[in-house]
Amino acid sequence: MKYNFSCADIGMNCGYQIKGASSEDELLEELKIHAKMSHGLTSIPADVLDKIKKNIKKSGKYSFSCADVGMKCGFEIVNADTEEELLNELAIHAKLSHNMTSIPQDTLNAIKSKIKVM
Ligand SMILES: [Zn+2]
Ligand SMILES: [Zn+2]
Numbered sequence: 001m002k003y004n005f006s007c008a009d010i011g012m013n014c015g016y017q018i019k020g021a022s023s024e025d026e027l028l029e030e031l032k033i034h035a036k037m038s039h040g041l042t043s044i045p046a047d048v049l050d051k052i053k054k055n056i057k058k059s060g061k062y063s064f065s066c067a068d069v070g071m072k073c074g075f076e077i078v079n080a081d082t083e084e085e086l087l088n089e090l091a092i093h094a095k096l097s098h099n100m101t102s103i104p105q106d107t108l109n110a111i112k113s114k115i116k117v118m
Contacts (some may be wrong), residue, residue, distance in 0.1 A: 001060040003027045003118045007034075009049070009055040014038060024056060060117045062086045066093075068114035069107070073097055083115060 001026055006017035016034055021027035031052065044052070053073040062083050065076035073091055080086035090111065094100040103111070 001058055004057045004059060005031065005052065008042075009057075010051045012039070024053070027056060030054070032056060033100065063116045063118065064090065064114060069110050071098070079118075083112075086115065087111075 001022075002019070003021040003026070004017070004019045005021075005027055007014045008017075016038065018027055018030055018034075021030065027047075032044060035044050042046075053075065061079040061081070062085070062088055063076070063078045063080070066073050067076075077086050077089055080089065087108075091103060094103050100107075
């Protein structure tokens with residue numbers, strides 16, 4: 001999972017972006033330096049911090065294999081762009097290969113806990 005942020009997303013007119021930080025904490029630490037150096041903020045006010053956190057974009061690749069939840073069908077999804085995409089694709093597989101018209105909540109929870117994010 002990579003974390004990205006650009007000042008333009010919170011209405012700042014400065015063109016600054018962070019791409020590919022490996023955690024939200026890392027990104028915020030880096031952003032504190034930028035806020036101080038470029039925006040003259042010695043600390044980031046709570047409301048701005050809130051806004052920043054809401055605008056942090058996560059990017060990653062989502063992977064899942066049925067074997068992870070004990071299914072022996074050999075089905076895998078590798079590198080879907082979003083969890084939503086992966087789950088939509090998995091719903092089709094569940095229907096066509098496992099005869100599940102919908103995925104039960106407990107199975108869905110098990111699936112979600114096994115999704116790998118890179
Ligand atoms: Zn900025
Ligand atoms: Zn399967």
